[in-house]
Amino acid sequence: MNVVGFVGPSGTGKSHRAVWVARERGIEFIIDDGLLIRGTQIIAGASAKKEKTKVGSIKRALFTDDEHANQIKTALNHYKPKSLLILGTSDGMVEKIAKRLGYSVKEKVYIHEIATEFEIKQALTTRKEQGKHVIPVPTFEIKKDFSGYFLDPLQIFRRKGKGSFQLIGEKSVVRPTFSYMGNYTISDYTIYQIVEHVTSNMEGVNKISRFRAENHPDGIYIEMDLILIYGYQIKTLLREIQKRVIEEVENLTALNIKRLNLVAKSLVVEPRKLESKKQESKKQELKKQELKKQEPNNQKSKKQKPKK
Secondary structure (H helix, E strand, O other): OEEEEEEOOOOOOHHHHHHHHHHHOOOOEEEEOOEEEEOOEEEEEOOHHHOOOHHHHHHHHOOOOHHHHHHHHHHHHHHOOOEEEEEEOOHHHHHHHHHHOOOOOOEEEEHHHHOOHHHHHHHHHHHHHHOOEEEOOOHHHHHHHOOOOOOEEEEEEEEEEOOEEEEEEEEEEEOOHHHOOOOOOOOHHHHHHHHHHHHHOOOOEEEEEEEEEEEEOOEEEEEEEEEEEOOOOHHHHHHHHHHHHHHHHHHHHOOOEEEEEEEEEEEEOOHHHHHHHHHHHHHHHHHHHHHHHHHHHHHHHHHHOOOO
16 A cells, blocks of 8 residues: 655644645645544544543554554555555554554655745744644534534535635644643533424423433433423424524534434313314314304205296
């Protein structure tokens, strides 16, 4: 297998340009910070950007953990790629990664060969001031593994002609734990307030009678009992509640809802709706009575009608 090393100091924009470098050289598979990536999909591995410390991040990127390294080896043996691009901060790093996976680097590409000095400085400034890192896959692909991290999609275009651009890939911007500028916490009560706001504006929902949220490394697990209003399709309503709650919580907090269990605990009949139903029933009964009164008259008119 032809292994190509892509070398550049940390924060100079390697991950940002990795897809372009691979595309230009016909390379289908990329190894970047502990992940094996094919096109826009993560095939195997765990991201070093999810580690809590810089030391842990480096170890993850170098595949020091046997289980992690074997996972990548198994995937590579399964797909049998003709070439592989390995990203690293130095010659030694890409060589060490290749050796750990049982390969050797045959060619190297350096960041200063494909990026201008201004672009490199700009990338370094963004890393230093904002602590942002790029992962060369779309946001939906990594969101399940980065619950609670800052995720922003970054679409990359290539100029085709004057005023014309071609989309060549989508990447994700994250801020790893070791780059946080302080800690932040989103309380369970805040999650409850979001959920309560969503459900209170939905027809068919009376109120939340019980709410429980548990935080896990991969996201939030929510259990919720609801009192619904009589007259609505319960199954359809619960599905709609799940959909809207998940969309709103994930949009406002960047947290994943891994499970949302809903229980229709009881039903209530709203006084206004009950009164309107009574009135509707009365109208229907009056109509029936009126029709019954008209039936004898109709029969008499039929009998009195002369034959031709």
